[in-house]
Amino acid sequence: VRSLIILGCIVYYIVAQRTFQAMYCGSYPSFDRESRLVVEASTLCYQGKHLAISFFVYVILFVYVFGYPVLCFWLCYRAWKVKAIINLAKLNKEKGEGVELDAIPAHGSSSGNDDDVSHRSISLAASS
Numbered sequence: 001v002r003s004l005i006i007l008g009c010i011v012y013y014i015v016a017q018r019t020f021q022a023m024y025c026g027s028y029p030s031f032d033r034e035s036r037l038v039v040e041a042s043t044l045c046y047q048g049k050h051l052a053i054s055f056f057v058y059v060i061l062f063v064y065v066f067g068y069p070v071l072c073f074w075l076c077y078r079a080w081k082v083k084a085i086i087n088l089a090k091l092n093k094e095k096g097e098g099v100e101l102d103a104i105p106a107h108g109s110s111s112g113n114d115d116d117v118s119h120r121s122i123s124l125a126a127s128s
Contacts, residue, residue, distance in 0.1 A: 005075070008068055016065045022057045 025035045025045035037043040043050050 005072065009072075012064075012068060015060065019057055019061050019065050022053065023061070 021039045022037075024038045026038045027033050027035055028041055035045040037045055037050060046054060
């Protein structure tokens with residue numbers, strides 16, 4: 001999973017740039033004043049092949065260009081939340097309040113709650 005996230009970061013800029021280039025239309029005074037693709041002036045916007053390709057471009061735009069940063073933010077938030085729970089449990093153990101991290105439900109447990117944030121059970125006894 002981590003390697004896919006890194007690969008996604010590497011190709012993100014190129015895909016985002018090409019996606020916006022495929023949608024950026026303008027008019028040229030030297031041509032017939034019709035809306036044309038800026039990166040390729042011979043292509044009329046939203047006509048012929050560009051109309052067919054624009055559907056896939058919009059899918060890529062919303063799924064990858066806008067969706068990938070949201071996914072990365074969500075994964076970072078979950079990792080931060082797990083770290084906060086572990087630190088709180090360590091602090092409580094130091095105070096002698098006896099909170100065990102084994103009580104945190106593992107990811108995919110039968111509780112069905114999406115707020116379960118730990119990916120595995122962690123025992124503080126091993127780290128002490």
